[in-house]
Amino acid sequence: MKLTIIGVGLIGGSIALKLREKHFVDYIYGVDYSEQHLREAKELEIIDEASPLENAVKNSDLIIVAIPVDSAKKNLESVLALINDQQTVMDVGSTKSGIVQAANLHKNRNRFVAFHPMWGTENSGPKSAISDSFTGRAGVICDKEDSAPDALKMVEQVAEHLEMNLLYMDAESHDVHTAYISHISHITSYALANTVLEKEREEDTIFQLASSGFSSTVRLAKSHPEMWVPIFRQNKENVLDVLNEHITQLRKFKSALEKDNYEYLEELIRNANKIRGILK
Amino acid sequence: MKLTIIGVGLIGGSIALKLREKHFVDYIYGVDYSEQHLREAKELEIIDEASPLENAVKNSDLIIVAIPVDSAKKNLESVLALINDQQTVMDVGSTKSGIVQAANLHKNRNRFVAFHPMWGTENSGPKSAISDSFTGRAGVICDKEDSAPDALKMVEQVAEHLEMNLLYMDAESHDVHTAYISHISHITSYALANTVLEKEREEDTIFQLASSGFSSTVRLAKSHPEMWVPIFRQNKENVLDVLNEHITQLRKFKSALEKDNYEYLEELIRNANKIRGILK
Numbered sequence: 001m002k003l004t005i006i007g008v009g010l011i012g013g014s015i016a017l018k019l020r021e022k023h024f025v026d027y028i029y030g031v032d033y034s035e036q037h038l039r040e041a042k043e044l045e046i047i048d049e050a051s052p053l054e055n056a057v058k059n060s061d062l063i064i065v066a067i068p069v070d071s072a073k074k075n076l077e078s079v080l081a082l083i084n085d086q087q088t089v090m091d092v093g094s095t096k097s098g099i100v101q102a103a104n105l106h107k108n109r110n111r112f113v114a115f116h117p118m119w120g121t122e123n124s125g126p127k128s129a130i131s132d133s134f135t136g137r138a139g140v141i142c143d144k145e146d147s148a149p150d151a152l153k154m155v156e157q158v159a160e161h162l163e164m165n166l167l168y169m170d171a172e173s174h175d176v177h178t179a180y181i182s183h184i185s186h187i188t189s190y191a192l193a194n195t196v197l198e199k200e201r202e203e204d205t206i207f208q209l210a211s212s213g214f215s216s217t218v219r220l221a222k223s224h225p226e227m228w229v230p231i232f233r234q235n236k237e238n239v240l241d242v243l244n245e246h247i248t249q250l251r252k253f254k255s256a257l258e259k260d261n262y263e264y265l266e267e268l269i270r271n272a273n274k275i276r277g278i279l280k
Numbered sequence: 281m282k283l284t285i286i287g288v289g290l291i292g293g294s295i296a297l298k299l300r301e302k303h304f305v306d307y308i309y310g311v312d313y314s315e316q317h318l319r320e321a322k323e324l325e326i327i328d329e330a331s332p333l334e335n336a337v338k339n340s341d342l343i344i345v346a347i348p349v350d351s352a353k354k355n356l357e358s359v360l361a362l363i364n365d366q367q368t369v370m371d372v373g374s375t376k377s378g379i380v381q382a383a384n385l386h387k388n389r390n391r392f393v394a395f396h397p398m399w400g401t402e403n404s405g406p407k408s409a410i411s412d413s414f415t416g417r418a419g420v421i422c423d424k425e426d427s428a429p430d431a432l433k434m435v436e437q438v439a440e441h442l443e444m445n446l447l448y449m450d451a452e453s454h455d456v457h458t459a460y461i462s463h464i465s466h467i468t469s470y471a472l473a474n475t476v477l478e479k480e481r482e483e484d485t486i487f488q489l490a491s492s493g494f495s496s497t498v499r500l501a502k503s504h505p506e507m508w509v510p511i512f513r514q515n516k517e518n519v520l521d522v523l524n525e526h527i528t529q530l531r532k533f534k535s536a537l538e539k540d541n542y543e544y545l546e547e548l549i550r551n552a553n554k555i556r557g558i559l560k
Contacts, residue, residue: 118489122556138489167488180480181489185497188468190552191529197554199525200460206558208447209398209418209461215559216496217465222556225549229542236537243534245479247527249471254523257516262509269505272470274477276402276502278486279495 004029004060006053006075008041010121011092012066013129015162016046021131022161029056041126057082062090062154069093070230073102080108088151090115090158094178094227095234096142096171104146113155114142114171117164118182122222132163139164142171179238184246186220186228187239193221284309284340286333286355288321290401291372292346293409295442296326301411302441309336321406337362342370342434349373350510353382360388368431370395370438374458374507375514376422376451384426393435394422394451397444398462402502412443419444422451459518464526466500466508467519473501 003025005012009032019025030047032038038050057063057079065072065079072093079089080103090113091099103112118138121128139159144152159166169177196218200206232239256265283305285292289312299305310327312318318330337343337359345352345359352373359369360383370393371379383392398418401408419439424432439446449457476498480486512519536545 120493140489165488177480177485177489180476181486181494184475185472185494187530187533188472189497190549191526191533192465192468193552193555194529194532194548195464195522195526196460197551198529199522200457205457206461208445209420209457210559213400213500214461214465216499217469218555218559219496220493221552222559223549224553225546228549229546232537232545233540233542236540240534240537242475242479243530243537246471246475247530247534249474249478250467250523250527250530252474253467253471254520254527257512257520257523260513260516262513265512266505266509268474269470269503269508271477272473272501273504275473275498279490279498279502 001025001062002027002029002060004031004051004056004063005047006031006063006065006079007067008032008037008046008126009066010124010128011117012064013041013044013046013126014131014133015064015066015092015117015158016041017129017131018134018162019158020045024157024161025062029060031056037126044126044129046126046129053078054082057087060087062088062158065089065091065093068227068230069095069098069234073099073234076102076112077106080106080112083108083111085111085148087111088113088154090155092117094120094182094231096140096174098234100143100146100171109146110148111151113144113147113151115155115159116140116142116174116178117159117162120223122219124224124227134162134164137164138167140167140169140174142169142174144168175235176238179235179242183231183235183239184242186223187232187243188246189218189220193218281305281342282307282309282340284311284331284336284343285327286311286336286343286345286359287347288312288317288326288406289346290404290408291397291399292344293321293324293326293406294411294413295344295346295372295397295438296321297409297411298414298442299438300325304437304441305342309340311336317406324406324409326406326409333358334362337367340367342368342438345369345371345373348507348510349375349378349514353379353514356382356392357386360386360392363388363391365391365428367391368393368434370435372397374400374462374511376420376454378514380423380426380451389426390428391431393424393427393431395435395439396420396422396454396458397439397442400503402499404504404507414442414444417444418447420447420449420454422449422454424448455515456518459515459522463511463515463519464522466503467512467523468526469498469500473498
């Protein structure tokens, strides 16, 4: 089977590595605006051939759109216009309502499957790709009833070869849940980094004192704006809703401290500890 | 050499394991109000003997106070009252001004060394103890000029056997820096957990969708109030100062989104990305 990866970065690269390793695909075209990424992807045997979009898409059974969500939305139309009813297109974006709306306008809508593999790191580019990244993670297929059965089955097989736990939901629910579970984590982490950078002018001290706790909460703050600005933009309403709630929760800690109300502070912490039972 | 560990939990237990492994100590007394923790510590060979405070302290060359910072402050006086000028007392608390103030009132002040090993996990109790925990982490000695040279040297040797990178600063600076680097991370993590628990009523969905990013930012929210309420209480002013700044930083993200000002959003993220260069 032949595969096109549009965007040979962290996610696209990791998927390509795994699908080749599992012999699910035997030839991979790479499409990317970055010549350097294409070169690196070839060297790392992520792709067999760097190719212009049209040639790659026309020759592939499966096309995976793995670029930032704003570009993916724009790009999808050209890809759907190039394919026939034997081919399948999927995306891997962190927001789903936007791309599904774009797909819904197209006559080839049913060849598209909206997919979100719930994995990522703060790194980017083909050099960051890791073949086993997805094992045991959640993979979400959205609005499955709008995809042709054979296209859906193709993406289910991809998820299976990536060793992901499949979930199904509608695109709008997906965007609500990921605002809580993923997008807000990135904002708090960015804001935490900015707080420390603002208050702690002695960079050496940050570096020397940084504990594992700090590194772990601030890790996501290394994530690039090219990926995250479009996500926040597409999921603006949900993200704002959760962000407002988060500021409210922080104000409770502030109020407990200001009023020396340590019983309340303890109650807030005990409530947060419940996450232990949920996350294992 | 004989050692007393007051508080055979995560930190006290981990130190005991490592110092025994390195043959720095050959007999360890455990003091704890929890009979169960003492039993577990004995089974795990963290301690040789569970003992009442007075017996343990009188028979030890080194006494390590490894209990929550409010109890440590109270406890220190009784310990210092029991020792002679050949013995050394150190603590391992996450705040330093409070305990140093308590020590300063005592005639045996110079037998005490204020120490903070910058490591911890969200777990507690002797079963969580890990001997190699401290390797490569920062270990901070505060107000070293107030400790006798031989007591200071003893604690420097402890840090060396724990394989920590030693830093020296005054207690007040320590508490300012740790508010930025460690304490605020815990508050944001608690508040994030409370946000998700408030907004996301479907616990199954949290569990199924939780990405590695979410787990990593929310990990600290599992930390117990017994340890953290006293830390926030003792470091109240610094923590409030950083918390206010953090809320200000979050409001900038809110404002950028509300106003669809994506250039500003990108600028905020690019600034946060600078943490990459500092943290490696």
